[in-house]
Structure formats: structure tokens, C-alpha cells
Amino acid sequence: MALAEICTPALLVDGRMLEANITAMAAWLSKYAPHVRLRPHAKTHKSPDIARRQIAAGAIGVCCQTVREAEAMAAGGVADILLTNQLADPVKAARLARLARRTRISACVDDVEQVGLLSDAATEAGVRLTALVELDVGGNRCGVPTARDAVLLAERIAESPGLTFGGLQAYHGRAQHFRQPEERRTAIEQAIALAQETVEALKAAGLPCDAVTGAGSGSFEFEASSRVYTELQCGSYVFMDADYARNQRDPTGSTPVFQQALTILSRVVSHPVPGHVICDAGLKAMSFDSGPPTLSRHPSLRYVGGSDEHSKLEADEGAFPPIGELVQFDPGHCDPTVAMHEWIIVHEDGFVKELWPVARGW
Numbered sequence: 001m002a003l004a005e006i007c008t009p010a011l012l013v014d015g016r017m018l019e020a021n022i023t024a025m026a027a028w029l030s031k032y033a034p035h036v037r038l039r040p041h042a043k044t045h046k047s048p049d050i051a052r053r054q055i056a057a058g059a060i061g062v063c064c065q066t067v068r069e070a071e072a073m074a075a076g077g078v079a080d081i082l083l084t085n086q087l088a089d090p091v092k093a094a095r096l097a098r099l100a101r102r103t104r105i106s107a108c109v110d111d112v113e114q115v116g117l118l119s120d121a122a123t124e125a126g127v128r129l130t131a132l133v134e135l136d137v138g139g140n141r142c143g144v145p146t147a148r149d150a151v152l153l154a155e156r157i158a159e160s161p162g163l164t165f166g167g168l169q170a171y172h173g174r175a176q177h178f179r180q181p182e183e184r185r186t187a188i189e190q191a192i193a194l195a196q197e198t199v200e201a202l203k204a205a206g207l208p209c210d211a212v213t214g215a216g217s218g219s220f221e222f223e224a225s226s227r228v229y230t231e232l233q234c235g236s237y238v239f240m241d242a243d244y245a246r247n248q249r250d251p252t253g254s255t256p257v258f259q260q261a262l263t264i265l266s267r268v269v270s271h272p273v274p275g276h277v278i279c280d281a282g283l284k285a286m287s288f289d290s291g292p293p294t295l296s297r298h299p300s301l302r303y304v305g306g307s308d309e310h311s312k313l314e315a316d317e318g319a320f321p322p323i324g325e326l327v328q329f330d331p332g333h334c335d336p337t338v339a340m341h342e343w344i345i346v347h348e349d350g351f352v353k354e355l356w357p358v359a360r361g362w
């Protein structure tokens, strides 16, 4: 099928760019940080098909943010899953524990309540779960604030019959989107310092810390070279988005330039006034939480506004796309954009190559 035969709006992934992004990350790690493992975040793609490709390129498993994602990844054959999140109810804890009968499962905690919940669910399912203490290294989301709190919680995990203490999660989400490399470096240096202090405090308490996991596509080079982090959780690098494209790169850095593999295919449907172009992809096809889409494949077009099912573009003089023309948007934020679609349409040379389901679960 040619791209022109697709019913727009639709989620497209350029197959060659996707492979290039997966290969670039794997090659960078094996050259610059071979001691660090990659556990890509599957919340970006929700696709076992992509997870399998990342694992074939050397990833040790995936991260998931929800139990549904973990179930979808396990069903798709992923053998090692880290839930980078806290669970607060016995229904989800039981579902996660049942997965551990066939898949290696770890999960994060930052409170004794969650420790009890996970341990009970594991005991009930006849499995052991690995629990990691989440440390707040600057993201201001979940996570215990100090090394001392982390030690107290790790002791509770170690005493719990259904659990094994697996280490620390130290993810600094906000730092990923600081535009200047120096701002990202400074923020991650603080994260590394707190993670290091906590590893030492755990060791002093007789709790060796096998894993320190974190990092995203905006900062991974700093965590990877820290000698404290053992695992990277980058997600967006497989697809990229308009927000990540605004990050300035370190001019001396060796980090790969990831390509904009993900786009939203749309069609010009109207020309109400000269110079204005209306397309059929709007708020229901692309996420705007990190700003509007860009149009890197169409340098003469600019996004100027939109609504549920429409986008309004301005065109340069003489570059006015006709009604029916296809337009590819780079969405502001890749993860929530993917979650708006049922299918990932993989294309090469203007033709559909594969159709992969977005595994949302139930």
C-alpha cells in the first residue's frame, strides 16, 4: 500500500530511521559505556514489536509505566520488565505478581505501604518480586528524598517475605528537557551525587545495591559516564519529537543525533483564504502538552493553530500545497501522541512495510 492510500490522520514510523536510532544508541553504549545496560522505556512506543528490536540490539529488557504495558510486553515475549512506578492497590499488585510466574519483574516503591502490598501479592502468587527504592533526584515526582529514607525502606524490603531488594531508581525527568547541555549536566551531577551517597549508605547498612537505574534521551550520556548508574531507561530516542528537537546538543559531545522517525500523516482538506492551509490532523491525533507540532519535512509550512480534527498552517509564497496533498507533522511529544492511536504504520520509500499494534491493554 502506498502512503497515499492510508486513511488520515495516521501514526507513521519511518522504518529505516527507527532502526538507525536503535542502532545508534546501542553503538554509542558499546563504545562509550560498555559497562552500562540499556533498558528502554516502553511507555514511548507501547509496542512489543519495537521492544523486540531494541532487545535484539542489546537491551536487557524494558521499563513500563503501567501494569497494562507490562502485561502487553510480557505477552509479546519480553523476559525482563521493570515497572518504573509505584502501585497503590491490590488489584494491580496481584496482576503484576502473576506476570512474575513467567517473566522477571521488578517494581519501584517509595513508601512502606507499597512494600506491604507488593510482598502480599507476591506471596499470594507464589513468586518473588524485586523491589527498587525510588529516590527523588530532582524530578519532584515520586521518590524518597534522602539516603537515610532509602536505607529504611530498603531494610523493610529485605525483611518482606515476597520481595528481594534490587537497588535504586534515580530518574530526573525534568532535566531531560533543559535546553542547554550545561543545565542538563549540572542537574544530573546533583542526581549522581545523591545516588552515590545512597549507594554508600546502603552498603554501610549491609544492603548491596545491584542496580542504579534512570536517565532519559536528554541526559543519558551523563548518567552513563557516572560509574554510579548501571542502567539507562531512555525511551523517546526511538521516535523523537518536536520538544526533544529543541534541546541544544553539546558541541563537543559524541552523543548520537537521533532522527525524527515518528510523524503524523495528514492531508490538506481546505484552503479557506489564500496562504492558509487546513489539514485533517488536530488535537485528537497529536499531543500538545509539550507545544505544537513542527513540520521538519516541509520547510515552507508553519503550524499556526488547530482544533480537535483540524490544523491550520501558513505557507510561504508560491509553496501552497494543493487540496489532497499529504503533510507529515512532527508531534510535540511522542509518548502521548502514540497513546492516541491504535496502529503504528511502518513505512519505507513511500510504502507501508509493517503494521504494529499499539498495545494499550485493558
Ligand SMILES: Cc1ncc(COP(=O)(O)O)c(C=O)c1O
Residues within 6 Å of the ligand: 041, 044, 063, 084, 171, 173, 176, 214, 215, 216, 217, 218, 233, 234, 235, 236, 237
Ligand atoms: C521513569 C522514567 N524513565 C525513563 C523515561 C524515558 O525518558 P525519555 O522518553 O525522555 O527518554 C521516562 C519518561 O518520562 C520516565 O518517566
